Amino acid sequence: MKVSRRDLLLGTAGLTAGIFFTPVPWKVLDDVSVWTQNWPWIPQPARGPVTTKLAACTLCASGCRMRVRMAAGFPVGVSGSATHPLTKGALCPLGFAAHQLNWHPARLHAVRHHGHAVSWDEARAAFEKAYSEGPVGIVDGHSGRAASTVLQSFVAKHNGNYEVVLNPEEKSLLPYAQWSGVPVNSLGYDLENARTIVSFSAPLLDGWGIPGRFTHLWAERAAGQPDPQLRLIQIEPKLSRTASGAWRWIPICQGSGELLAAALAKILIEERLVSGQSPAPPASLTDAATQTGLTAAAIRELAYAIVERRPTLCISDGESPAIAALNLLLGAVGTPGGILPKSVHPFAMPPASANGKSLRAVLIDSSVPWEYVPPASTEVFRFAAWDGGGNRSDWLLPSPGYLEESTDLPTPPTSAVATYAIAPSLLAPSAETKTAAQFLLQIDPTLSDVDQTIRARCQEIFRARRGTVHTEKPAPVTSFESAAKFEEALRAGAVWLDEPRTVSPLRCSLKEWPGNCGRRAPADWVDLWEPPVLPPLAAKLYQESSLRETPQRSQS
Amino acid sequence: MNRNVFAFAIGLAVALLAGWVIFPRVLYSHQQQPVDFLHKTHAEKSGNADCESCHPFASDGSFAGLPQNDTCAGCHSDKLGTSPAEAKLVDVYLKPQAATPWLVYSRQPANVWFSHAIHVKRAGLACSDCHGTLGASDEKRVYEQDRISGYSRDIWGHSISRLRRAPHDGRTMSDCEDCHHKRHVEVGCFGCHQ
Numbered sequence: 001m002k003v004s005r006r007d008l009l010l011g012t013a014g015l016t017a018g019i020f021f022t023p024v025p026w027k028v029l030d031d032v033s034v035w036t037q038n039w040p041w042i043p044q045p046a047r048g049p050v051t052t053k054l055a056a057c058t059l060c061a062s063g064c065r066m067r068v069r070m071a072a073g074f075p076v077g078v079s080g081s082a083t084h085p086l087t088k089g090a091l092c093p094l095g096f097a098a099h100q101l102n103w104h105p106a107r108l109h110a111v112r113h114h115g116h117a118v119s120w121d122e123a124r125a126a127f128e129k130a131y132s133e134g135p136v137g138i139v140d141g142h143s144g145r146a147a148s149t150v151l152q153s154f155v156a157k158h159n160g161n162y163e164v165v166l167n168p169e170e171k172s173l174l175p176y177a178q179w180s181g182v183p184v185n186s187l188g189y190d191l192e193n194a195r196t197i198v199s200f201s202a203p204l205l206d207g208w209g210i211p212g213r214f215t216h217l218w219a220e221r222a223a224g225q226p227d228p229q230l231r232l233i234q235i236e237p238k239l240s241r242t243a244s245g246a247w248r249w250i251p252i253c254q255g256s257g258e259l260l261a262a263a264l265a266k267i268l269i270e271e272r273l274v275s276g277q278s279p280a281p282p283a284s285l286t287d288a289a290t291q292t293g294l295t296a297a298a299i300r301e302l303a304y305a306i307v308e309r310r311p312t313l314c315i316s317d318g319e320s321p322a323i324a325a326l327n328l329l330l331g332a333v334g335t336p337g338g339i340l341p342k343s344v345h346p347f348a349m350p351p352a353s354a355n356g357k358s359l360r361a362v363l364i365d366s367s368v369p370w371e372y373v374p375p376a377s378t379e380v381f382r383f384a385a386w387d388g389g390g391n392r393s394d395w396l397l398p399s400p401g402y403l404e405e406s407t408d409l410p411t412p413p414t415s416a417v418a419t420y421a422i423a424p425s426l427l428a429p430s431a432e433t434k435t436a437a438q439f440l441l442q443i444d445p446t447l448s449d450v451d452q453t454i455r456a457r458c459q460e461i462f463r464a465r466r467g468t469v470h471t472e473k474p475a476p477v478t479s480f481e482s483a484a485k486f487e488e489a490l491r492a493g494a495v496w497l498d499e500p501r502t503v504s505p506l507r508c509s510l511k512e513w514p515g516n517c518g519r520r521a522p523a524d525w526v527d528l529w530e531p532p533v534l535p536p537l538a539a540k541l542y543q544e545s546s547l548r549e550t551p552q553r554s555q556s
Numbered sequence: 557m558n559r560n561v562f563a564f565a566i567g568l569a570v571a572l573l574a575g576w577v578i579f580p581r582v583l584y585s586h587q588q589q590p591v592d593f594l595h596k597t598h599a600e601k602s603g604n605a606d607c608e609s610c611h612p613f614a615s616d617g618s619f620a621g622l623p624q625n626d627t628c629a630g631c632h633s634d635k636l637g638t639s640p641a642e643a644k645l646v647d648v649y650l651k652p653q654a655a656t657p658w659l660v661y662s663r664q665p666a667n668v669w670f671s672h673a674i675h676v677k678r679a680g681l682a683c684s685d686c687h688g689t690l691g692a693s694d695e696k697r698v699y700e701q702d703r704i705s706g707y708s709r710d711i712w713g714h715s716i717s718r719l720r721r722a723p724h725d726g727r728t729m730s731d732c733e734d735c736h737h738k739r740h741v742e743v744g745c746f747g748c749h750q
Contacts, residue, residue, distance in 0.1 A: 007563040014567025022575020023716045027583070030712075031704035037667065038706060044666040069669070077669065077746070 043103040048072020054081060054493025056409055056423035057095040058402070060167070061142045061367075062210045063409030063421055064091050065495060068099065075099035075403055075426060080212070085470045085497045086415060090212020097537030101402045102427070106386045106533050108398035109432055120434065123381070123395055127361065128443060130379050134360030137161040137375070138436075141367030143185055144410035146453035150437035151365060153447050161359060165368050168318045169209050170413045172202070175324035176339050179508035186342050187506075188416030189313065191217055193337035196231040196305075196312040200257040200323050204232065204315070205242040209414035222247065231309055233302075235260065250302060252292040258322035260299065261314070262513065263288030265326050267303040274307060278329035281322075281513040306330075311337025321514030334506030340416040341506050343498040365436045366399035383436045386533040397439065400429035408454045418498035420461060422454060422490045458487035467498040580716045584700040584709050590657050591649070592641040596694040602631070607683045607691050619672035622658055625650055659699035661710040662687065662727060668748050679739070688724040 019025060038044075050071050057064045065084035069077035078099050082089035101107075110117040113126075130136055136158065138151045143164040155162045166174070170184055177184035191197070191214055197204070204214045222228035223245070234246035235257060243249040252260055262283035268274045289296045306312050313332045316323040332338030361379040364372065370388035374380045382393040385401045399405075406425040411418045434442075437450055461467070462483035468474045469486070471494040480486040490496065599605045610623045628650060635646045649656045664670050675681045683691060690697075700709035712718070713726030729748075736743055 007559070010560055010563035011567035011570075014564035014569075015571045016567075017564075018568035018571025019575060022572060022579065024575045024579050027579075027712075027716065028704065031583075031702055034665070034705035034707065038665070047666070050669075 045076040046072035046074050053424075053426055054083075055403060055426055056421055056493075057091065057098065058405065058407060058409070058423050059095055059098055061409075062087065062412045063419075063423065064095055064211055065421070065493065066091055066095065068403065068426060070426065073427075081493070083470050083472060083493075084495055085468075085474075086210050086412070086417075086419065087212040088216050090215060092207045092211045093538050094534070095211070097535035098402045100535035100537055101386065101533060102404070104386055104533050104535070106388070107401065108384060108387055108396060109430070110398060111432075112387075112396040114394060120397075120432075123397055124439070124443060126379070126395065127363065127381055127439075130361035130381075131158050131160065134358070135160050137163060137359040137362040137378070139163045139165060139362060139364045139368050139372065139374070141165050141365055141369060141372075145367075146408045146450045146457065147365075147435060147437040149453050150440055150447050150450060151363075154440045154444060157444065157447075165372050167369075167413060171319040172316045172324075173339065173414075174319045175321040175514070176327075176333060176506070176508060179324075179328075179510055180333075180506050182341055182506060185413065187339055188342050188411070189315065189414050190337055190340045190416045191313070194230070194311050194313040194332075195309040195337065196233065196307075198233045198235065198306050198312060198314040199242065199246075199317075200261065200314065200320065201234075201236040201240075201317040202315045203240060203242050203317070204234075205245050206240070208242075208315075210412050213415075218245065233306065248305070250294070250298075252294060256288075256292040257316070258320055259283055259288050260292045260294070261320070261322040261326045263292075263299050264303045264306065265322075265329050265513070267300055268307065268329055271303070273303065274329055274331065278325055279510060279513045281325075311335065313338050325510060325514055328508055328510060333508050339506070342411055342416055343418045343500060363436060363440075364393075383434075383439070385433075388533060397436075398433045399435055400425075400433045401427075403427050404429040404433070405435060407450070408457065417500050418467075419495055420457065420490070421495040422487075424491055424493070455483075455487060458490060459483040461496055462486045467496055470495045470497055576716070583703060585703055587659055587699045587701060589659055589696075589699060591645045592639075592696050593658075594694040594696070595691045599691070611683075613673060613677070622660070625653060625656065628656075659708075661690070661697065661699060661708050663708060664711070664727065665707065670748065679741075684724065686724050686727070688722060 048071055050069060053068050053070055055066055055068045057066055064087045065081040067079050067081050068075045069079075076099065078091065078096055080087065080089035080091040111120055111123050112118065113122065127136075136155070137160060138155050140148050140151050140162065141164075142148065152162050154160065164185075166184065173184050173187045173189075176182070176187055189209070191209075202208050205218060208214065217230060218232065221230035222232060228247055231248075232242075232246040233248045233250060234240070234243040235250045235252055236243050237252060237254045239249060239251070243251075262281035263285055265278060265281045266283055266285065269278070269280055285296045285299060288294075288299060292299070294302075306314075307330070310330070311332060312330050314323050314327050314330065327333055327339060330338075334340065359375060359378045361381060362374045364374060364380065364382040366383040366385060370384070374382075374392065379395075380393045381395040381397060383397045383399040385399050387396060403426040405423075407423050409419075409421040409423055411420070441447055441449065462477060462480065465478050467477050469477060469480070469489055471489065471492075477486065477496070480489065486496075598610075602609070604610065610627060612620050614620050628645065632642070632646055632650055635642050645656070648654065675686075676683070701707070702709065702712065710725075711727050713721050713728075713731075715721045715725065718726060732743075732748065
């Protein structure tokens with residue numbers, strides 16, 4: 001039988017149709033998708049014994065306690081640890097996935113000078129030359145650590161300048177620090193004893209302060225209750241996640257929060273709703289109504305609502321003297337349920353700001369957020385584990401990655417009760433990395449070593465015999481036999497929590513109602529949340545989803 | 557039969573034959589275990605019929621996996637018998653203390669975290685619920701590896717169509733989900749994926 005062209009075409013059609021009734025396309029598709037996940041350049045978790053270790057997140061100053069699942073000695077999974085007295089097991093999405101950051105393509109593996117790989121010796125020689133020619137500035141992102149004492153000691157010895165970059169939560173406490181003379185890192189919010197919290201765009205339910213601290217309070221005392229024990233009034237232009245969970249959401253026009261605070265203060269004073277002392281604000285109710293978009297009656301009703309259940313605490317999303325003055329008027333400064341000095345803060349260091357010195361060079365610690373812009377006309381030495389791109393840095397110095405550095409964790413910002421913990425190093429840092437403290441200690445070995453400082457701090461807390469050590473079973477400090485045992489417990493993952501302060505000598509004096517501080521309020525909190533690198537888990541499941549809007553999306 | 561239909565049917569038949577018979581044979585490579593191992597014989601001769609005798613849980617509940625060489629050396633420090641497999645085990649692996657490169661039929665990919673402790677200790681599953689009669693058989697199984705994905709055939713299951721499979725056959729993500737669904741167990745993405 002002769003096979004014609006038509007037969008061949010029909011046979012091919014039958015072959016093509018038939019193939020879809022076999023497992024070939026479906027199985028090959030499945031296998032190819034698996035194959036693409038196993039390309040040799042994609043990092044794979046190591047095979048080996050699986051263990052769980054306690055550690056602490058060091059991405060920010062909150063120091064959330066976490067359980068790290070390790071496979072063959074490498075971290076492969078992170079979850080919160082409920083033994084932390086403040087976070088109670090919560091983690092932010094970035095911390096939840098941060099173990100992936102060490103494999104990020106932007107990870108720094110070598111010293112770079114203007115983009116070219118150079119040696120540590122060259123970087124050290126350049127820094128030594130810089131501080132011999134003029135004062136150097138050192139910028140710190142988490143003040144109060146043992147490593148911070150090295151940075152501060154260096155500038156003190158070499159006539160330099162020490163600057164601390166504050167986060168938005170710390171900035172919200174700046175007015176009280178200026179009015180009382182108490183260092184800002186010695187102040188905190190007593191959220192636990194407040195009955196009404198008035199938030200001016202502060203994302204309380206979105207990781208503000210210490211992850212888990214407010215959300216637990218809200219879950220226990222407010223969530224789903226028509227008349228909650230804790231009233232959260234969210235004053236914000238946008239129906240944010242916090243606004244949607246609040247007892248009341250007051251939508252106002254962008255940037256009118258300080259004027260609304262002044263108008264509320266005026267009503268509280270004129271209608272004698274408060275007994276606190278504060279200068280009268282110059283604002284008029286009509287102006288406030290025009291600029292906030294609320295009616296005068298609504299502002300008056302809000303003034304009554306915020307004093308209905310006290311203590312009332314107002315929280316701003318950054319530095320805001322008018323909102324701080326409203327707190328002063330409400331009697332929320334130095335009283336339970338308000339702004340309190342930390343119970344004990346043995347390691348507090350007044351954060352010095354730039355003092356006008358003309359700096360020859362600036363050394364930026366890896367704890368400083370990437371968006372920090374160094375002063376112009378200085379040689380910049382920036383320590384970082386990842387190259388975030390963009391900002392000007394003459395020298396990029398690779399620092400240890402996530403969970404590769406052992407550091408201590410003093411009281412997180414916004415906590416009014418002192419804590420102390422030690423974040424252990426779960427991974428050996430690679431030979432090419434150094435912390436800023438190690439770099440300075442190599443230049444000047446007479447400075448106090450970080451480990452020695454941590455040991456001295458443990459001894460100091462142990463000698464004071466105050467507070468509780470939180471592990472699986474909380475135990476008082478007095479139950480420890482020695483400072484060494486106490487330090488051992490902290491290094492194994494315990495957290496020391498001081499006793500709450502009962503007396504709070506915080507005196508603020510304010511002669512006139514503060515004007516607008518000139519700060520441009522961000523369009524959204526997310527404007528302040530732009531980490532230079534994101535782990536894939538956070539990028540795919542959080543930032544790219546509707547769970548967290550990016551700045552670009554919020555503006556569109 | 558119409559010639560056109562016949563030509564189409566020939567093509568169809570070739571596709572079905574290739575897809576259902578030839579494709580599975582080509583897809584999987586066949587590999588032998590480094591040493592022939594007989595589960596049933598070992599259970600009988602050692603008097604340890606339970607799986608945990610050789611695949612124990614550590615004190616923290618984690619699964620110890622395959623027995624290490626020192627466990628095997630408990631009986632095989634010297635050759636027992638004259639079989640080539642015995643000689644290979646003792647001379648190639650135990651005496652030089654080289655890890656025996658067992659091919660694990662049910663090994664999950666690296667992006668999955670599977671806890672034996674949770675499934676056995678907490679959920680009360682029997683080993684045979686997932687591993688079938690492997691432990692009670694002397695069958696010298698060939699390890700079949702998918703040439704594209706690199707996975708063991710046991711992950712997809714022995715039926716290429718995944719129809720009419722034995723209850724323990726197949727350990728893909730959908731198998732895990734089906735079992736969890738049947739047992740009303742809620743597990744999120746991060747319960748298994750690391």
